[in-house]
Amino acid sequence: MVKKLICTGRNVLYAGTAVPQPATITINTETGKITDIHPNYQSRDAGHTSFDEDGTAWIDAGDRVVLPGLVECVFSVSDETG
Numbered sequence: 001m002v003k004k005l006i007c008t009g010r011n012v013l014y015a016g017t018a019v020p021q022p023a024t025i026t027i028n029t030e031t032g033k034i035t036d037i038h039p040n041y042q043s044r045d046a047g048h049t050s051f052d053e054d055g056t057a058w059i060d061a062g063d064r065v066v067l068p069g070l071v072e073c074v075f076s077v078s079d080e081t082g
Contacts, residue, residue, distance in 0.1 A: 012061075
């Protein structure tokens with residue numbers, strides 16, 4: 001079972017930043033909450049293993065834009081009257 005999820009990317013936009021920048025985000029999968037944001041890109045394949053432990057999964061977003069904490073609030077309303 002995955003206990004921790006690490007998402008790393010080169011274009012992360014999070015609180016306190018005005019433009020996307022490299023960052024590594026740690027998420028507790030049991031609570032679904034972000035536990036830490038490191039202001040640098042740390043790739044598992046590049047030998048950065050300070051986060052790696054049993055029960056850890058990695059997502060490398062590369063150059064994709066990452067918006068931690070963003071909640072998608074799209075919903076639909078339908079008229080059920082006939």
